[in-house]
Structures are given as C-alpha cells and as structure tokens.
Amino acid sequence: MKTLVFLETVDGKLHAGSLGVLSRAAKLGGEVAGVVIGSGVAGLAEGAGAYGAQVVYVADDARLESALPQPRVDVIAGLVTAQGFDNVLFAQSVLASDLAAGLAARLEAGVNWDLAGVEERGGELIGTRAALGDSVYVEVAWKGTPRIGIVRSGTYAAEETGGSARVENAAIELQDFSTAAVLVSQDRAEQSGPSIEEADIIVAGGRGLGAAEHFKLAEELAEVLGGAVASTRAVVDAGWYPYATQVGQTGKTITPKLYIGLGISGAIQHKVGMQGSGTIVSINKDGHAPIFDYSDLGIVGDLHTIVPKLVELLRARG
Amino acid sequence: MRIAVCVKSVPDAGSARRIDGGTKRLDRSADGVLNPYDANAIEEALRIQEATGEGEVVLVSLGPEKALDGIRKGLAMGADRVVLVSDDAAAGSDLVATSYALAKALERENADLVLFGQQASDSDGAVLWAAVADRLRRPLISQVAELTVSGSSVTGKRQTENGYDTIQAPLPAVVAVSDAINEPRYPSLKGIMGAKKKPQDIVSLADIGAEAGRAGEAGSKTTVLTLSPPPPRGDSKKIEDDGTAAEQIVAFLEEKKLL
Numbered sequence: 133m134k135t136l137v138f139l140e141t142v143d144g145k146l147h148a149g150s151l152g153v154l155s156r157a158a159k160l161g162g163e164v165a166g167v168v169i170g171s172g173v174a175g176l177a178e179g180a181g182a183y184g185a186q187v188v189y190v191a192d193d194a195r196l197e198s199a200l201p202q203p204r205v206d207v208i209a210g211l212v213t214a215q216g217f218d219n220v221l222f223a224q225s226v227l228a229s230d231l232a233a234g235l236a237a238r239l240e241a242g243v244n245w246d247l248a249g250v251e252e253r254g255g256e257l258i259g260t261r262a263a264l265g266d267s268v269y270v271e272v273a274w275k276g277t278p279r280i281g282i283v284r285s286g287t288y289a290a291e292e293t294g295g296s297a298r299v300e301n302a303a304i305e306l307q308d309f310s311t312a313a314v315l316v317s318q319d320r321a322e323q324s325g326p327s328i329e330e331a332d333i334i335v336a337g338g339r340g341l342g343a344a345e346h347f348k349l350a351e352e353l354a355e356v357l358g359g360a361v362a363s364t365r366a367v368v369d370a371g372w373y374p375y376a377t378q379v380g381q382t383g384k385t386i387t388p389k390l391y392i393g394l395g396i397s398g399a400i401q402h403k404v405g406m407q408g409s410g411t412i413v414s415i416n417k418d419g420h421a422p423i424f425d426y427s428d429l430g431i432v433g434d435l436h437t438i439v440p441k442l443v444e445l446l447r448a449r450g
Numbered sequence: 451m452r453i454a455v456c457v458k459s460v461p462d463a464g465s466a467r468r469i470d471g472g473t474k475r476l477d478r479s480a481d482g483v484l485n486p487y488d489a490n491a492i493e494e495a496l497r498i499q500e501a502t503g504e505g506e507v508v509l510v511s512l513g514p515e516k517a518l519d520g521i522r523k524g525l526a527m528g529a530d531r532v533v534l535v536s537d538d539a540a541a542g543s544d545l546v547a548t549s550y551a552l553a554k555a556l557e558r559e560n561a562d563l564v565l566f567g568q569q570a571s572d573s574d575g576a577v578l579w580a581a582v583a584d585r586l587r588r589p590l591i592s593q594v595a596e597l598t599v600s601g602s603s604v605t606g607k608r609q610t611e612n613g614y615d616t617i618q619a620p621l622p623a624v625v626a627v628s629d630a631i632n633e634p635r636y637p638s639l640k641g642i643m644g645a646k647k648k649p650q651d652i653v654s655l656a657d658i659g660a661e662a663g664r665a666g667e668a669g670s671k672t673t674v675l676t677l678s679p680p681p682p683r684g685d686s687k688k689i690e691d692d693g694t695a696a697e698q699i700v701a702f703l704e705e706k707k708l709l
C-alpha cells in the first residue's frame with residue numbers, strides 16, 4: 133500500500149494533528165509519503181521524516197500562501213495521479229475537510245470522514261468511526277482507489293521515531309477557478325484571558341442563553357462554583373463571547389472534572405472538545421437535544437428559571 | 451441574480467435516528483423535515499433577494515419524492531421554487547455520487563450563487579459543498595458567518611482553527627454558511643398557504659443528463675461493513691424540570707462530591 137498524508141502547516145510549523153496521522157500511516161506498512169503545500173514551506177518538509185515519512189513532496193509557491201483548499205486540490209490530485217497512491221489521509225480541519233471533499237470529486241474517489249481509526253486488513257484499508265452523534269459505531273471501507281480518509285482531530289498523537297525523508301518537488305499546475313477565491317484579511321485569534329483549559333469546573337453557554345448579556349448567568353454560576361466560562365461556535369460567531377472561550381473542533385479541547393452546559397444543543401463539533409469531561413450536566417429546553425445523549429445529568433427545562441435559582445442555592449450553601 | 455440553495459430532508463429530530471442493519475443506510479421511515487441548518491442558507495438567499503429587489507431563489511435537492519414534504523418549508527419561508535432530483539437509481543448515494551447528481555442539477559440552473567447550509571443534521575459531513583464546487587469548477591467559501599454580495603463578487607468572513615479569515619470570490623461562486631449567520635424567519639400562514647402553489651419540479655437522473663451508474667449505490671465509492679452499539683455510558687439520568695431542577699442539580703453535585 134502506498135499512503136500519502138496531507139501535512140498542514142500553521143504558523144510556519146507542521147501541524148501536530150497531521151503528524152499524528154502520519155505516525156499512524158507509517159504503521160500501516162508499505163510506502164508512506166507526506167505532502168507540504170504553501171509559500172516558504174520547503175524547509176519544513178524534511179522534519180516529517182522523523183514521524184515516519186519516507187518521502188515528502190513539496191509544493192512551494194506564492195500562489196499557495198493562503199490556507200485555501202482549491203489550489204491544494206490541484207496539487208494533490210496531480211501528485212496522486214502521477215505517483216499512484218492507494219490512500220490519501222487527512223487530519224480533520226476546516227482546510228483539510230474542504231480539500232479532501234474537493235479531491236474526492238476530482239478523482240472520483242470515495243471519502244470517509246470522522247474516522248476514529250484506520251487499519252490495514254488483507255491489503256484493504258478499513259476505517260472505524262462513530263455516526264449519528266456517536267450513537268452507533270461503524271466499520272467502513274472504500275470501493276477502488278485512491279481511498280480518501282479524514283481522521284477526527286485528536287485521534288492519533290504525533291510520535292517521533294527518528295527517520296529521515298527524501299524531499300521532492302510536486303508539480304504545481306493550478307486551475308483558473310481554483311485561484312479565484314482570495315484571502316483578503318486575517319484576524320488571528322486573541323489567546324489571552326483566563327484559560328478554560330486549566331479550569332476544573334466549566335460552565336459553558338450556548339445560543340440558548342438568548343442574548344450576549346445573558347452570559348451573565350453563566351458567569352454568575354461559574355463564579356459561585358469557582359470555575360470558568362466557555363462557549364460554542366454559534367455564540368462566538370455571533371459576537372456574544374470571545375473566541376478564546378470556544379470549545380470544540382475549531383476551538384479548545386477541555387477535560388474539566390465538571391462541565392455544565394446551558395442552552396447548548398451538543399453538536400458533534402462541540403462534543404469533540406468536551407467529551408473528556410468527568411461529569412457532564414446540561415440544561416436544555418428541548419428534550420431531544422443531542423447533548424442529553426452524553427450527559428450524566430440532563431435537565432429538560434428553561435435555563436432562565438433554573439440557573440438563577442441554582443446560583444442562589446449555591447450561594448446560600450456558602 | 452439567481453441563487454440556488456441546496457437543501458436536504460432529514461429525519462425529524464424527535465425521532466430516534468438509527469441505521470438499518472439490513473441496508474446499512476439511515477432509516478428514513480420517520481417524517482422528513484427541512485435540515486435545520488439549511489434554513490440559514492435559505493434565509494441568507496432571501497435577504498440578498500430582498501436587498502437587491504430582484505432575482506430568484508431556487509431550492510435544489512437530491513432525495514426521495516417524500517422529501518418534498520420537508521423541503522416545502524423553504525417555499526413557505528419565501529423561496530420561489532424547488533427542483534428535486536428523485537430517482538430509485540439515486541438511493542444510497544455517498545458524497546461522490548451525491549455531488550455528481552447535485553452538480554448536474556445545478557448546471558441546469560446556472561445560478562450566480564450556490565448556497566449550502568452548515569451541515570446535514572443526519573450525517574454531519576459538512577463537506578458536500580467542496581465536492582460540488584470542484585465539479586462546477588467554481589470558487590468556494592465555506593463556514594461563512596458574515597456574507598456580503600456586491601456587484602460581481604462575494605465576500606465571506608469565516609472561522610478556522612486559527613481565528614477569522616475574510617475571503618473574496620468572483621461570481622458565480624459556491625458559499626456554505628454557518629448557523630450563526632442569521633436568525634431564520636418562521637414561515638407566515640400566508641407563506642405556508644402560498645407554498646403549495648409554487649413550482650415543485652421532480653426530475654429524474656435522465657432529465658438532468660446524469661448517468662444512473664454514477665449516482666446512487668452504483669456510483670458510490672464508500673461502503674459500511676459492520677454496525678455495532680457504542681460502549682455503554684455510566685449511569686445517566688434525564689429529568690423534566692418540575693420546579694425542583696435547581697435542588698436536584700445541587701443534590702447531584704453533592705453526591706458526586708463536586709461541591
């Protein structure tokens with residue numbers, strides 16, 4: 133089997149998530165290569181050898197500077213066609229997901245997403261994953277090659293094994309439509325402020341709070357419990373609460389002893405950031421909200437009546 | 451401006467979602483509803499239409515005929531018509547097959563802007579747009595939380611793992627919006643009544659010039675081998691608030707020694 137792993141770069145470094153997938157790919161056996169795409173990234177390629185890549189292909193070009201998927205589809209499709217890779221693996225990210233799906237269409241190849249494991253069985257690649265909000269576990273496969281897989285973030289740790297890689301240039305032939313979208317500006321997230329990753333107790337607020345000012349409820353509850361306040365993407369995108377407090381796929385991963393969710397539906401992308409919490413309590417007025425599927429205590433009710441009373445009771449306890 | 455919004459009918463959130471052990475496909479016997487995330491895309495399309503005072507909003511979907519029952523909500527919100535690709539040969543389509551058939555239907559519509567919702571609530575893929583954009587050979591902006599359309603281009607602000615990016619693309623383009631982009635309107639009674647009379651075209655794969663062998667299970671490149679239940683969770687309980695929820699939370703936290 134010949135496997136190619138997309139090595140995403142962030143701030144001039146190879147992203148740990150994609151190195152984790154590379155470490156896993158190296159254990160599948162057969163040939164393992166990585167591909168690094170960007171502008172001024174050639175120097176990063178060799179470093180992937182330590183994580184198991186035998187060859188690292190580099191596409192270094194000013195037109196590839198922005199982290200946009202479409203020109204990367206052009207590069208990887210060319211590489212897969214030229215080198216005949218059987219597997220193309222990605223560590224899940226906003227960029228990698230769009231890239232993998234675009235590549236699937238370009239190469240008429242199957243893509244399985246949200247993989248929590250990949251293994252080789254009799255020359256075939258088999259993926260394991262959860263589906264339907266993790267309510268069922270599934271083994272999946274591909275018809276034909278290349279097989280494209282998107283591995284859920286945090287699944288595999290990067291393991292340095294100390295090898296070295298041969299670096300080769302990949303051909304860069306970009307389609308007109310692939311370079312039509314351009315990055316106009318970038319607003320790097322403000323990471324200062326209290327860290328939600330250190331807190332033992334997290335009170336997380338979602339869109340069910342109803343308005344930015346109602347985050348006060350979450351703050352009061354967090355204060356009386358001695359915890360910190362976290363949030364969902366929906367409220368961060370809406371400007372209700374800072375990005376630095378977002379938990380989930382594109383936010384932070386937290387493992388507090390206690391997580392209390394207020395008005396949070398429990399979408400899979402939020403869950404992946406908080407499922408390691410010790411005890412999960414949630415308040416949601418919709419009895420069908422997915423968060424109840426993984427709460428230790430689920431309260432079906434209106435947070436606006438329950439939370440003030442809860443704060444009062446906890447204050448009275450002292 | 452013509453805006454095509456891709457929409458999907460999904461099992462009602464109230465129904466227990468399960469994968470059929472025999473077909474290894476999602477059990478779709480429950481009533482279908484409009485994928486809640488698609489309401490944001492429809493709302494955004496309607497706002498663009500209202501702002502420019504012209505154009506058309508067409509809903510495009512691939513699914514069984516009964517999907518119309520759920521999708522009609524989009525017409526009630528204000529969309530102008532529906533094109534539903536429905537064909538026995540399209541059943542069981544994975545991403546590659548779905549994007550193929552959908553792109554064929556979209557080519558016929560020749561829209562200036564193709565909009566997608568954040569994700570399908572039954573599969574949580576959040577990727578279909580990228581496959582469709584590649585097939586249509588159009589620029590893509592995904593995860594858009596703020597969208598502006600001006601003249602011949604679109605600009606979207608979106609969140610990634612590293613903060614916010616603002617991306618611009620010339621029209622025609624493909625844009626996938628996030629669920630924070632707007633608050634979808636509720637259909638009015640008048641809208642619901644009027645929806646029934648709006649054009650709702652059910653077309654076959656042949657009608658849109660799609661090869662049956664590239665759609666459905668035949669055209670799919672992924673398979674499900676086995677299904678198994680997840681590892682059991684420890685004790686968990688769910689209670690309806692009867693006025694004592696706060697007390698019950700305190701008692702629970704005390705019992706768990708978390709206070």
Ligand SMILES: Cc1cc2nc3c(=O)[nH]c(=O)nc-3n(C[C@H](O)[C@H](O)[C@H](O)COP(=O)(O)OP(=O)(O)OC[C@H]3O[C@@H](n4cnc5c(N)ncnc54)[C@H](O)[C@@H]3O)c2cc1C
Pocket residue numbers: 226337338339340341363364365366367378379380381382383384394395396397398399400401402405415416417418421433434435436568569576593629
């Ligand atoms: C690529 C990608 C990455 C993503 N990354 C993240 C991420 O990092 N983190 C993240 O959180 N999300 C992420 N998302 C978004 C995720 O899919 C959901 O859209 C989001 O988590 C929803 O946030 P929410 O629960 O606050 O809002 P909603 O889903 O709108 O839920 C609000 C809930 O509040 C309840 N409610 C309303 N009023 C009340 C009340 N008075 N009392 C009690 N309950 C009430 C409702 O019943 C509802 O369940 C991502 C999505 C994609 C596609």
Ligand SMILES: Cc1cc2nc3c(=O)[nH]c(=O)nc-3n(C[C@H](O)[C@H](O)[C@H](O)COP(=O)(O)OP(=O)(O)OC[C@H]3O[C@@H](n4cnc5c(N)ncnc54)[C@H](O)[C@@H]3O)c2cc1C
Pocket residue numbers: 242243244245263264455456457458476485487488491510511512513543544545546548552565566567568569570571572573574575576577578579672
């Ligand atoms: C539990 C589950 C897991 C699956 N896993 C995989 C997998 O790993 N690989 C794979 O190839 N297929 C998979 N499928 C099949 C896949 O979901 C369908 O082929 C689907 O139509 C394609 O993408 P999506 O549903 O993930 O859409 P998403 O990418 O999540 O949906 C985004 C948007 O696309 C639009 N959209 C989605 N479906 C349609 C449609 N039928 N018609 C029109 N517009 C639509 C909507 O605007 C929606 O908001 C899975 C299905 C289920 C139920």
